[in-house]
Amino acid sequence: MPTQITELMLMNAASAVATPDVPTADYARWISRRIHALTLLILLVALIGFSLFAMQAFEARLAPEIGRKSATIGRILTAQIERAVGYGIPFAQLTGMDPFLSSVFQDNPEVAYLLITDATGTILYAAGPGAVEGQAALVSSGAVMPLPEEATSTRSVGAFYDTALIMKRGDNRIGALHIGVRQSFVRGQLAEIVYDVLTVLVVALLVAFEMVAVLVALRVARPLARAERLLERLRRGDFRYDGNGSKSDEVGRFTTALATVTRRVNERYWRLVQEAEEIKAGQIDPSIVARIEAVMSRLKTRFHFLALGALPINLREPSLAAVRGPLFLFVLAEELSRSFMPLYIRQLYTANPMIIPGLSEDTMIGLPMALFMLCIAVTTPFAGCWTDRWGTRRLFIVALLPGLAGAIGTALAGSVLDLLLFRSLSAISYAMATIACQGYIAQTAPAGGRARAMAIFVGSIMLAAICGTAIGGVLADRIGYRATFLIAAGLIPLAAALLLVLLDDPPVQWVKPDPDKGSQSGWRAFQALLGNPRFVALMLGSAIPAKMILTGFLFFLTPLYLRHLGYDTATSGRVMMSYFVLMILLGPLAARWADHSDRHRSFVILGGLLSGTGVLGVLYWNDLWAVLAGVTALGLGQALLTAPTLALIPEICERECQRFGQATVLSALRVIERIGSVAGPLLAAWVLGRFGYAGSAAGSGVIVITGSVLLGLGLLALGDGRRAVPGRGLP
Missing domain, CATH: 3.40.1840.10 (YNR034W-A-like)
Incomplete structure (x- = not known):
């Protein structure tokens, strides 16, 4: 009888947790979306109200302020004129x-x-x-x-x-x-003030969007999803899991209560097992023993319990959102200087010239930017190995140290030579931090959701680029270059604190690759790829020129050119921001169109032609709108070619992908295209000293157009490189 009562209690407990009629909708996602939308709506209303109030206050005070300044100038002039007249000089x-x-x-x-x-x-x-x-x-x-x-x-x-x-x-x-x-x-x-206020409004909304997304994912969606998974296991009669919820919120207390029920059920079960063994030991009637064994067999078949003395399995899993917030803040710190870095380098060079034979002033201005890209390219392969060895959490914290030193040192730099050192530290930090986050996402993402997880990684970087480029220009105009770098330095410890609170390294034991074998495989892959004429054509015709025009025209020339035209740093930030906005909005659409039409080559070539052609407008119109048109065309072109370039790799390098793996081939692509990132500022600076701003910008466009035309002719002559393989026909 006690055995049957206990069995009935266990079955009723399992059925009370959830019934088969409960819908399987994702309640966590449903709730988090509504919380996210409500929070953003409240923030939007508040920020719009504040912006309107600020603009009205500025408008009411600007004209009187202009009058006060004019009066100050007038008092200085009238005092001198009155003094002259007082000496007896006729007023007329x-x-x-x-x-x-x-x-x-x-x-x-x-x-x-x-x-x-x-x-x-x-x-x-x-x-x-x-x-x-x-x-x-x-x-x-x-x-x-x-x-x-x-x-x-x-x-x-x-x-x-x-x-x-x-x-x-x-x-x-x-x-x-x-x-x-x-x-x-x-x-x-007043218009400048309005633009600045609107910029702050947009950036504040984007930052709030990112932070709310992180908090909702970690404090709402993840606990709800954990509770939902625990309920589902209890519904199936599996009492081996523990939600490990926090007691500081309702969902956490609910999960803790479920864990308490699970523990008690396991205790009752093992008490039942002990009672059953005692009853069996005291019975001489085989039929009773058989009935007891049948009941216990039914329990073991219907339910799953913890082994005696074993700890419950923790359902807590690493969250992709845990790395999103720290990554956003870290990249934001670096991107704050995007809109004025060449101007700051020029200021340092003018104050303390550093003469190197054979290098002009323009080349010296481009040198720190080129060195920054070079240090990223060199550090990236090592950062991947360090992530495997130390883990994401530790490597990210270590990366913040040179980043903090680089930001503070850049703010206090007295010469271009100082800047070279500190920008190298910032580049090493940037490579380590981004690769650490990328490794974390690759390890924690489910097998079928890695593309979506990497989209979160890229989206955080692009969103930080938009916010940093725009607000960095406003800050530089209002408080100066050095103070803006110090603000960037302040964001880095904030990213570290957020990381320590949110991030846990994946509790998965990964097999460490053999360093010697990996390096040999990578070198052989480089040799094989350089022997593939289609891959070489893609690199020389698209990948390298695309990076050259990005770093040469957008990052180096645009701030200098707009300052030459008389515009402030805030305007440069807004113009450069348009590139990142277009990349976020059109990049996924272009990838979808290219996949749907299966015309990746056409998208790559069209993107290159559009990028280069738009920049040529500065030859005919020497104004802000020509630069904005060039940046817009660059954003459209890069959005069209970025994803299709990656999609072309399995097509034109099919043999190499099968031999070395697609990840290795894509890594080789990333390393090679960094050549364009390094060469872009140096080449733009060299042409700038000889042909001026318009000539340098147009030169970048001509290189990209020429590369795209030659790429199209080369692939037309060589073919697409696809071979029919079993199970797949040629499109």
């Missing part, structure tokens, strides 16, 4: 007034005119690019006569804000100084 016969007034415009470009009138309103002296227009506006509006009652007054006159200051000799009013600032200048300043 002051000499040297043209150069005296013209000196004001050098340091105050917003001032359009300076006009001096006598007590009768007659204009005695005039200077400035808007003097004629301002004089006509003052006369037609009657602003010159009578003299204003206030000592200083500002009012709108025609297309100007006119600030008038009364000049005196003793107690007598002898005339007035009129300082004019174009209203279009004030509107332009």
Whole structure:
């Protein structure tokens, strides 16, 4: 009887956990999506409200601030004029007034005119690019006569804000100084503020999106999914698992309660086993013993219990979201300087020139950027081995140390030589951290979801690039280059703290590859690939030129060119941001179109032609829109060719992929294309010194166009390299 009661209790416990009619929908995903949407909606409303308030405040204060600055300039001028008149020089016969007034415009470009009138309103002296227009506006509006009652007054006159200051000799009013600032200048300043506020709004939303995604995944979706898996196992009668939930939230307490039930069920089961053995030992009737064994057999068949003394199996699994937050913050720290790095290098070079025979100033500016790319290329293969040996968590923490030293050292650098050292440290740190995160994602992603997991990795990097490029330009304009680097340095410990809280290395024992065998296999793969004319054509015609135009035109030339045209760093950041936005929006679509049409070669060639052709516009239009068009075309072209280039590898290198593995071949592609990343800034700088900005940008475009044309002709002559294999026909 006790045996039957215990059996009935176990069956009822299992059936009470879940019934067969419970739907199998993913409740964790359902709930997390709604929490995510609600949080972002609240943030969006709050940030839009703050942005509108900030813009109204700026608009209300900007014109009076311009008036106060004009009044400050006017007081300096009137004091000197009044002093001269006080010495007895006739007010209408002051000499040297043209150069005296013209000196004001050098340091105050917003001032359009300076006009001096006598007590009768007659204009005695005039200077400035808007003097004629301002004089006509003052006369037609009657602003010159009578003299204003206030000592200083500002009012709108025609297309100007006119600030008038009364000049005196003793107690007598002898005339007035009129300082004019174009209203279009004030509107332009307001527009810059609006652009900055909108940039901050977009970046804040993107950062909030990333952080909310991480928190929802770790604190909501993962606990719910863990509870759901535990319930499913209990429903099937499997009492060997433990959710290991946190007691600080409702889901965690629920999971802990389930674990308590599981432990008690296992205790009851082993108590039942002990009772059954005692009953069997005291029975002499074989039929009773047979019935007891039948009941126990039914229990073992229907349910699964822990072995006596064994610990429950922990259902907690590594989460891809755990690495997403630290990676985003780390890459954001590096990307903050994207929009002004060449300008900062030029500033250091100008302050402390470093003369190297054979290297021009432009080449010296491109040298730190090229060295940064070179150090990434050299460190990447070693970082993969270090990840296997030390684990993601430890390697990421180690990587942050040179990153922190590099960011602080870059902020305090006194010369280009100092910058070379500290940017090398930053590059080593960047390679180690990104490869560590990539290795973690590869290890923890399910076998059928690695592509989606890598999309999370790439998406975090691209999102950080958008935020860093845009907000870095705004920060550099407002607080300076060095302070922005210090902010980047502050983000690195924050990434480390987030990593320590969220990330656990995968509890999987991986077989470490033989280093000697791996290096030999990689070298043989390089030799085989360089003997494949299709692969060589792809590298020389697309992969290397694509990286050259990216680092040469976008990263090196664009900030310098826009500064040459008179635009600030915030504008450079917004222009460069458009490239990353297009890559995120169009990259997946282009990959899907290329796969659907099976025309990867066409997409690669078209992307190269579009990238190069768009840049050629700077030869005909020397303005902001030409640069923006070139960056936009580059983003469109790179979005079209990036994924299809990777998809072409199994087609044109089928034999090498079968022999060495597709991962090894793709790694070789990544290493080889770094040649373009290193050469891009150096080549752009060399051409810049000889043919100017337009010539250097156009040269990058010509290289990409030429490479794309030669690639198309080469693949047409060589064929696509595909061979029919069993089970697959030629498309």
